[in-house]
Amino acid sequence: MEPVTGLKRLRGWAKRAWGRQPRQKRWLEEDSKVREVARSTAGFALGMALASLYGALVLLAQSGNLWYCLVTTISLGTALGLGMAFSIKVRVSVLLTLPHIFTREGKMLLLLLALGMAVQGPCTNILHNFSRAAESLSCGAELALNQTAERLQRAREPLLKVLAKIKDIAQKAKVVGDRVRKFFRSIMDSVSHVARALCNVWRWLASVGELCNQELGTPFRRCLRLFEEAKDNCERALSFLFFLCYIIITFRPLCGLANVGLLFCIIPQYIQSFLKKTIAAPLSRALDRVRREFEFNISAVHHFDISLNSSKTLADVALDIMEGVSRRLEPTRQVVGLFAYASSCAILYLYLKALRYRHRYLRDDTFDNVYITQRFMDMDVQRAEQGKPTVLPLNFWESDRYIHPGMPWLSQQERRRYVLELTGVLRHVLLGLSLVLADYSLFWLLDLVRHQMQGEIVARAPAMLAVSVDGTGYTSEIFQDLVSAFDVLQQGNVSVLSQRCLLQPVEPDYGAYISMGILYGICLFVAIFGNHVGRLRRVVCAAYYPAREQERTSFLYNTILARRAGLVHALREAVRMNSGDAAQGNLLLFLTSRVPAFARLVQLLGIQRKHCLACGMAEQKDFIACITPDCKGLYCRECHQTLNNVCSICMGPLSYKDMGDEEMDSSDEETVGLWLGALRTLRGHEQEELREQGRLLRQRIQEVAGGQGGARRLPPELLAQLRARLKEEASEESDGDSYGVPGEDSSFSR
Known part of the structure; x- marks a missing residue:
């Protein structure tokens, strides 16, 4: 079987294309414009679809900010829509970006996106559940503190009852004491009146004794004074016989006969001392003893101290702990917030990788050439x-x-990457699965606790102990009040579990689980079939x-x-x-x-x-x-003869029939320049064969400019430049030029 080569197709198609009649020019030109509009419309629609997909990813999958999503989606839609509609380079770059999603870089970006969703979903939910648990514990501790204070108040009630009763007794005793004090004050006033009367008697007796002593004591002292004077006169008269004067002293005791009257002065003093010893002193002691019987001092000292060694309440301590945890987690929350912008960075990174691939494809012969x-x-x-x-x-x-x-x-290199990428994806899948299991396990545990604690538990005394105190009097009343206070203490209830502090865990976001599963599934697909899809990059570049x-x-x-x-x-x-x-x-x-x-x-x-x-x-x-x-x-000589002197680079785009509907890219401007350069070279050549090739080349360029012959369609800007340069070439030709063909300019100047 004879093989059909590309060179034969080139040669046969060129002959058929050059033999077509000019009557199809206008129809082909209109068809070219319609296809160009359809291609631009399809590029615009694809750009808007990609921008819409990005907006849905940011808003739904990543739960990003609405304004950020709106601004970035509109900007990306404008850039992609207009760029893919009117720019060949942008179209090629975007088409190269799509297969890059299935390469190693795209897989890593998808894994990063999945990790961001895991951090924003399960990790954030874990933090919320820990916060709810801390709030529930804080509420329970505050409830326990309040009930402890209530128990302490109830424990103080017996003592307070006793103190109140003692105060009541003291008040009553004070009233009795005041009355007794008034009674004894009256008695003491009467006694004081008697005492004043006795005092007057005592004073009279004392004055009587003094008067008696004054009146009756004068003869005795006068007698003594006479004997003393007689002695002194004798001594002065008988200075040499003074010892004879002492005879007078022997008669001085006779003056004692004058003191017999003093006995009557001693009787009042005796009566005064007798009354003081037998009446006044016993009466005073008896009154003091009775007064001391009604003097009392009631003092009640009680010590009830409780020290919690806390400068803040338990609620304030729990609030401070939660604030400290929030401050510690704030950097983590900021880092988690940055994951919302990961999609924009991923798209930019993939676009840059596509540009790099295109650059290396055009510059490096060894790059991806296997x-x-x-x-x-x-x-x-x-x-x-x-x-x-x-x-x-x-x-x-x-x-x-x-x-x-x-x-x-x-290939060998692809198999080596295949094992490494599949291992890396499985490692990330295990990490994401661990986060999901931790989130759901914590929620399940807290929800189980909530389900078990839905009721309210109140602790009550199993039996009431009653103590009765019989008797009358103040002591019995004190003990009766003390026992009744303990009865009040037994009637108190303790709330062990309250609905006010019931734990309310946050349910996991199952939509985030599904999104993570989809992303990890895409990553597995990329790891398994990414090498096959990545080959489309070369197909895109080969087509353009x-x-x-x-x-x-x-x-x-x-x-x-x-x-x-x-x-x-x-x-x-x-x-x-x-x-x-x-x-x-x-x-x-x-x-x-x-x-x-x-x-x-x-x-x-x-x-x-x-x-x-x-x-x-x-x-x-x-x-x-x-x-x-x-x-x-x-070319070698054999290929040159086979190509019939047609360069596959300069004339290649004009020769392949199956390339007729293919649009031209940025390299076509260089190709058009090569065509015009070939025209200038062949125009004045000496050989007739080369001049004939020049005429054929000019005719073919005119067909391309007119959009006929099934040739590749040029972009409108490049087509306008080609027509302008053809007009310049035609104006430079003389009337006798071998290239001159009358009426040619009118065929492609329309």
């Missing part, structure tokens, strides 16, 4: 037809490294950059050939052919394919290995380069 595509197989068939060495079928080692993008099996894909395919083909040849074969071939350039090229390809660091060094130095873009053959002396300025087309 796929055996249809282009690769067409190139191998072309080489087989020309009798050149081929690559297919691959050997066992190459089959393990290079794979078909549509096959389910993985076909020329670049052709270069990468040629590079991969030559890399496999270099690997098969090996380093020893390359050195032997260099010695045998005595060609330093060939050895350098083979060695360069071998080291580039084997050592990634060397590939980066070669890329940094700008060293490239030239090869045919059609069959991948290494550069030879008879290679033919494209005459278009800045065109990278380089």
Whole structure:
């Protein structure tokens, strides 16, 4: 069976396209505009759908702020809608971003999002349940404190009753004492009156004695004074015989006869002392003794001290503890709040990764270039037809490294990543499952406690003890009041469990559980099938950059050939052919394919290995380069003849029939510049064959500008630039120019 190659399709389609009649120009141009509008509309709809999906994710899954969600969703919708509707680069970047969700970076962002939901859902609910439990314990402790104070008050009641009774007795005794005091005061007043009368008698008797002594005591003293004077006169008269004067002294006792009257003065003094000893002193002692019998002092001293060693109430202590816990958890809550903005950062990160992938795809030949595509197989068939060495079928080692993008099996590098990513996802799933189990277990335990404590438990005395006190009098009344106080103490009830302090746990958010399960399921899907979905990135880039894909395919083909040849074969071939350039090229390809660091060094130095873009053959002396300025087309002689002198890079977009409905991207501006450069080069060429190619190229450009021939449609801005530059080219031509075709400008200036 003869293989159908891409080169044959190129050649056959070009012939059919160039033979179409101009009568379809207007219809094709209108069809191109309709498809461009449809493509822009589809891009706008896709951008708005992605923005709506982001808004639903932030608002429902992450429970983000409403205003933040509204502002970011509107901004993202505007950027995506307008960008995908009018910009090819934005469209490519967004389409590259979608497969990036299923790569390792997307998986990590999804795991981060799931962790954020776990922190915002189960972890936050755990904190709420701990807060509820602390509030319930604080309420119970405050209730216990209040009931303790009530018990203390009831315990003081017996003492207070006794003290009240003692105070009552004291008040009554005070009344009796006041009455007795008044009675004795009356008696004492009467006694005082008698005492005053006796005092007057005593004073009279005392005055009588004094008068008696004064009156009756004078003769005795006068007698004594006479004897003394007689003695003194005798001594003065008989100074020499003074001893004779002492005879007078012997007669002085005779004066005692004058003291017989003093006996009557002693009787009042005797009566006074007798009355004082026998009447006044016993009467005073008797009155004092009776007064002391009614003197009493009642003092009641009681000590009832309780010390809790607390400067604050238990409620204040519990409130302070909760405030301290809140302050400690405030940084954690702020970090948890930052997870609400993780989705925006994730989208920006994925978009930057998509831009980096596009940049590396366009710059690095070794980047993500391990796929055996249809282009690769067409190139191998072309080489087989020309009798050149081929690559297919691959050997066992190459089959393990290079794979078909549509096959389910993985390459060696993908299998290595597969195990690591699956292990990482399972570890995160276990972490999330642990948080969910902890949240639900805590809720289940607290809910069980709440269910068991729904009733109200009140402790009462099992039996009432009654004590009766019989008797009359103050003592019996005191004991009766004391016993009645203990009866009041037995009647008190203690609330062991109250509904006011019933625990009310917060039920888990089952919607968050479902969202976490969905995210973890997506992460598992990414870990299992992410490598397959990630291959779509290359498909997107290949669809928008076909020329670049052709270069990468040629590079991969030559890399496999270099690997098969090996380093020893390359050195032997260099010695045998005595060609330093060939050895350098083979060695360069071998080291580039084997050592990634060397590939980066070669890329940094700008060293490239030239090869045919059609069959991948290494550069030879008879290679033919494209005459278009800045065109990278380089072909061997066989491929040049097969292509019929049509460059696959410059004219490639004009030749593939199956690319007719494909829109052109940012690289098409460079392609248009290459077309016009080829026109200027071929316009004044000496060879008739090349001038004929120039006329065909000009005709083909006019068809593209007119939107006919099934060619790829240019964006409106690029189409306007192409028409303007064609007008400039036409104005520079003279009337006798070989390119001149009358009426051409009118065909594409509309």
